[in-house]
Amino acid sequence: MHTSPQSPKNYNLWIWIFSIAIPLAVAVLFTVKIPGVERLGFLPPIYATINACTALILITAVYQIRKGNRKLHERLMKTAIVFSALFLIMYMAYHMTSDSTPFGGEGVVKYVYYFILLTHILLSIIVIPFVLITFVRGITGQFYKHRKIARITFPLWLYVAISGVVVYLMISPYY
Template structure:
């Protein structure tokens, strides 16, 4: 690894740590905040579920593009996935700042399936933050060998989160 690549990655390390800690903390704090005078934004869950689905599709498309050697298209798709994830997070937080959480009404074994998917989705959505940021920094720093190594971990985590986000929405939507 060249010294330039190493220095570029190091300068981002502090930001990766700050964002990886701050994002989940801020989201958790905002869950306890209610925006006064704003009505429930019940139209948001299907929108952010759609964003999750689109993110999953674009993640897969990005992998196909890089395997075909189309680095520029891969980069565009990955940047779009990051933007979509930020939009999702903004809408998700906004919804929860205007609405109480919806209790899941399913019974029996499906209830356990739902909570397993939900809990793994939430935990991995927190854990994936530094992976996405490190993967992105390695790419923009030109450290493609290390980018490729961590992307092999980041991709399935991020894809799982995007797909399970849709599944969670579909499973809870009858109870909104």
């Protein structure tokens, strides 16, 4: 990542604002339905694909940094953040125009679905400050601290991306 010796303290307030504001905004916007706007039912497969691409980008970024390709790693990580933001925008647009789809599976598969969904939701909230702190440590040249927290951030973010695809695949027959 960028090697200028900026202080991460300049970013800390923003990290915490975003880490709190994003989940709160999602919770509030989940209750908002835009009247007169057509249901955006075409979005779920698009944002599930974005989640899949995010997972592939994360894996590729780790591979690239292990090969010593810092610049490509930085570009890939910035792309993963943009993809996550695009996912969030599309996810919210869909849920502001559509009712939630109930899961129609029964038996053990229903419990598996809800376990994956619940862990996906909880970890998607928890991962926000991890992603932002990891990113800031990289762009401020604190590579030791960056690597240390990235070892936690990577598997959390990867799980959120992959579980998002799994949740979509499991609920898609019931749209």
